[in-house]
Amino acid sequence: SELVRGRWWGVESLIIDHGRVVGNASRAAIVSDRRITGLSADVVAELVAELGPLWHERHQARLASRPRKQAVGAGAKHRLVFVDRLLATLVHLRHATTHDVPACWFDVDRSTITRAIGEVRPLLAERGCTVSPGLRPRTPAEVIDHLGAGGKTGIIDGSEIRVRRPAAGRKDRARFIFGKNQQNAVKTMVVTDGDGRVLFCSPIRPGSCADITHARQLGPVELLADGPAVGILADAGYQGLGARAGGRVITPAHRTFKKNAPDWYEEMYERRRKAHSSRRIRVEHGIAHLKNWRALTRHLGGREHMSHTVQAVAGLLSHQQTADLTSARPM
Numbered sequence: 001s002e003l004v005r006g007r008w009w010g011v012e013s014l015i016i017d018h019g020r021v022v023g024n025a026s027r028a029a030i031v032s033d034r035r036i037t038g039l040s041a042d043v044v045a046e047l048v049a050e051l052g053p054l055w056h057e058r059h060q061a062r063l064a065s066r067p068r069k070q071a072v073g074a075g076a077k078h079r080l081v082f083v084d085r086l087l088a089t090l091v092h093l094r095h096a097t098t099h100d101v102p103a104c105w106f107d108v109d110r111s112t113i114t115r116a117i118g119e120v121r122p123l124l125a126e127r128g129c130t131v132s133p134g135l136r137p138r139t140p141a142e143v144i145d146h147l148g149a150g151g152k153t154g155i156i157d158g159s160e161i162r163v164r165r166p167a168a169g170r171k172d173r174a175r176f177i178f179g180k181n182q183q184n185a186v187k188t189m190v191v192t193d194g195d196g197r198v199l200f201c202s203p204i205r206p207g208s209c210a211d212i213t214h215a216r217q218l219g220p221v222e223l224l225a226d227g228p229a230v231g232i233l234a235d236a237g238y239q240g241l242g243a244r245a246g247g248r249v250i251t252p253a254h255r256t257f258k259k260n261a262p263d264w265y266e267e268m269y270e271r272r273r274k275a276h277s278s279r280r281i282r283v284e285h286g287i288a289h290l291k292n293w294r295a296l297t298r299h300l301g302g303r304e305h306m307s308h309t310v311q312a313v314a315g316l317l318s319h320q321q322t323a324d325l326t327s328a329r330p331m
Contacts, residue, residue: 026105030087037090038293039316043323044086051123052082059119080108085116089124092117093313096294121305124312129199130319133326140220141227143191143200148228153194155233155283156220158211159290160185161204161306163299178207186303188310189214190290196282197321198290201314203307211237224248233280252276289317 030036031044039047063072080088088102092113099113106113128138137143147154165184166173178185185207191200205214215221215238224230224245232249234241241249252273257265291297293313299306 027084027087030091030105036094037087038094039090039320040323043320044090046319047086047124048083050127051086051120054123055082055085055119080106080112080116085120088113089117089120090316093121093295093309093316094293096297096300118305121308121312124315125308126311127315127319129201129314130322131197131199132322136315137199140191140200140202140218141223144220144223144227144230146199147193147230153231153233153279154199155192155194155196155280155286156215156238157190157235157280157283157287158187158214158237159190159287159296160187160207161296161299161310163303163306172206175206175208183207186299186306187211187214189218190283190287190314192283192286194279194282196285196289198286198314198318201290201310204303204310211235212239212241215241221245221249233276233283235280250276289321290314293317 031041034040037044060072084106088106091097091102092099099110099117103110103113126138128136128142130136131146135146137146143154146152160178162183162185163176166176176184176186178187186204187207187209188204189200189202189211190198192198202214202218205217220232221241221244224232225248230248232245234249234251236252238249239251239254242251253269255261255269261269290313293316295309296313299309
């Protein structure tokens with residue numbers, strides 16, 4: 001059996017032995033049940049081992065960067081160790097709980113949880129999406145290189161996340177209105193492989209931004225035109241990108257007959273449309289898995305943290321998907 005131990009600042013953070021988690025009651029309950037965090041205990045242990053030293057390094061740098069009357073390390077010690085900060089962030093992202101809930105669990109003040117989530121969420125967002133244990137694409141260029149190296153087909157689509165309506169009187173208030181349903185939303189572009197595994201989620205844009213405009217601003221068109229031979233499936237919202245990307249963005253064909261189409265054409269067009277949709281449906285499955293994390297279904301906080309939230313959830317989901325595939329493979 002493998003014994004994973006983590007110690008930070010004199011506090012035992014996590015012990016996993018034969019699937020058992022030893023610690024305080026709240027920590028043990030959160031880690032042992034995948035329904036709470038959406039992650040297995042092994043993945044949580046990997047996150048602790050990877051992000052704990054990074055968080056400690058940044059924390060020490062913040063302490064040393066400002067004028068002080070006491071030496072770094074003096075004064076009161078943290079009541080909330082890093083593993084509890086990570087678990088509070090995971091619970092918040094998975095279930096969109098208010099900060100009061102993990103504050104009660106860990107017996108700290110609400111402001112402590114707010115500060116902890118604000119520190120851990122960027123660390124999760126910076127990790128990128130895990131394709132394999134040693135590969136994490138973080139930019140569209142790295143995603144295209146990965147698809148090209150494996151001869152795989154990618155799928156892109158936009159996903160909307162509802163947000164609060166901007167305050168009255170703001171000049172950019174209408175920019176967040178999503179055209180299809182006239183709701184206030186932000187938008188992200190999701191890239192998956194042919195199996196629906198999430199490879200990339202972009203920073204957010206206002207809901208009024210068209211899918212094709214968002215794709216042009218991110219730059220994959222130029223990368224596809226000058227890069228490896230990669231096919232990208234997209235819906236009708238991306239029609240026009242294929243001409244600029246050397247035909248590598250594949251969208252549904254335009255209708256030849258606008259009115260009074262013959263029966264044979266309608267049958268052929270419907271058959272082609274369904275064939276394209278059946279290949280592209282995997283990205284919808286990937287977006288559905290992202291929306292299982294309740295922080296991406298209806299966001300009630302400030303929009304300034306939404307890009308980190310989207311990318312953090314994408315990284316966590318892809319990490320768990322990779323871990324599940326690795327454990328399912330025969331030895």
